[in-house]
Amino acid sequence: MRYDLQVIASWIKPGSRVLDLGCGEGELLLYLKKEKAVKGTGIESSEAKVEKCFEKGLQVLQGDITEEVRDYPDNTFDYVILSQTLQQVLKPDMLIKELLRVGKKIIVSFPNFSYWSIRLQILFFGYAPKNQQLPYEWYNTPNIRIITIKDFRRFVRETGCRVLKEVDINTHSHDLQGKIVSFLPNLRATYGIFLVGRRNEKS
């Protein structure tokens, strides 16, 4: 399993109720179901990926994440996972607020746009950055939000939530291995992974 997903999985308590937004082919949900006996639900927009989830025996709903989360009553889930999707969301602030309504805690991960090589690309070449994690051109990228680790910390603070855990990692997308970056993560980490709770939530 991808390294960032391994980190996320390590935070989930056994037997929890988990909602995985943009669950893809259900890799994380299958792991959580088998290893942690979670009651998992996936939401995925691609019909072909939904079929892959069915093949894994998962409960999944095809649809748009912003639309689908609205239907759940408060506190339906112990964890809501938004893995590498925040940078593609049109209204991230609204979505995060909604996620913290349906889930007691949320896990958010995103590519860090202030990674040093991205900074250097803009500084020296003057082009919008492109690399293994962000392989798109400016005109066809689904990543419409430029987020850095520092941005996200400030965002959480300003929205009155709490960061319960933060792990910044250096990896390549789909890489099975990576390492945790503790020193200067905003510069040296390719991904930020956050466990966020409401103001009074204990970690």
Place this chain on the structure above:
Amino acid sequence: MSEYIEHDRAGISVGIVEKKFYTFAAPPDELVLESGARLSPITVAYETMGALNDDKSNVVLIAHALSGDSHVAGYYSENDPKPGWWDIMVGPGKGIDTDKYFVICTNVLGGCMGTTGPCSLNPATARPYGLDFPVVTIGDMVKVQKALLDHLGIIKLLAVIGGSIGGMQVIEWAISYPEMVASAIMLATTTRHSALAIAFNEIGRQAIMSDPNFNKGDYYNGPKPDLGLALARMVGHVTYLSDDAMRSKFGRRLQDRESLSFDFDANFQVESYLRYQGSKFVQRFDANSFLYITKAADYFDVRRQHGNDSEVEAFAGVKAKVLVISFTSDWLYPTYQSRGMVKAMKKNGLDVSFCEIEAKCGHDAFLLPNERQSTLINRFLKRVYEEESDAL
């Protein structure tokens, strides 16, 4: 649903099946219908496939739509030219795998393929009921299926599966017998007809009732209202297709001619196709059954019948795991209706899965070969079967 009965492309079949009958509700134990009317006796036609396992935990009930019957798959004899209506889905190794599951399919109450309906003999008059047959509902159809299962000693259903009006019966099952239904698969269906769907049904019914041979439904000893029924079928058939499907299937192509005839013969392929569909349908279907079954579908409304006008409340008691499938080009029961019921189920914390399958062929897509639909159903059933076995 249409005349698509297709042979399995790989030639795999469940083999020879037999139509069986069970009669109940003999006086004085009449079945009290939702309308308050009493019906007695009731015969239900049914077919079974596959083997019932020792703990009777592998039972799958299939509910058919408007024009289907108990003959869901397989052949009646060695020389039977046509298999059952869902032979592509039901059989060894198929979406609904008869090597694993014991499949039951009944003909609906009000139908004309063996179960008591308007063409059955009314014991009070010794003549066919005709319009003296009481108006039945989807709930009444399900009650009759339940009576058969009681008779067969089946107390738990691994799954109830159906599309269109069959899907309505699935919804009714999940709501009315929550303890009995482990899972419910609802295909191309709705919790209540839109005005559009009621409108097309009403056109069909008016076509039948205005046929000169209709004779207030009492036509069994004379000429039948074939023209009206064929017209009803033609209208229905159009609603089961889609603009896309009709464009690619017919376009404006002419039938057996080079140029227009400047009269009212069928010039276009689509005209000739609809006439053919209509004329084939009247050979096997009773016009009164068309009236009763479409009426039952129009009356179906889970909010009114089960939810004090709330869809969320209607699903409140459901315990089944649910799979809902809709099709992109289905304009009779469009995806928004499926999403609406999924939403109500989510609000109730139900274990519900949903997929909108990209398909060009309209409402009838659920009856046609579709790898994706077969896989989704197959894997959902497998999951539920495993989870149910683990829970024991």
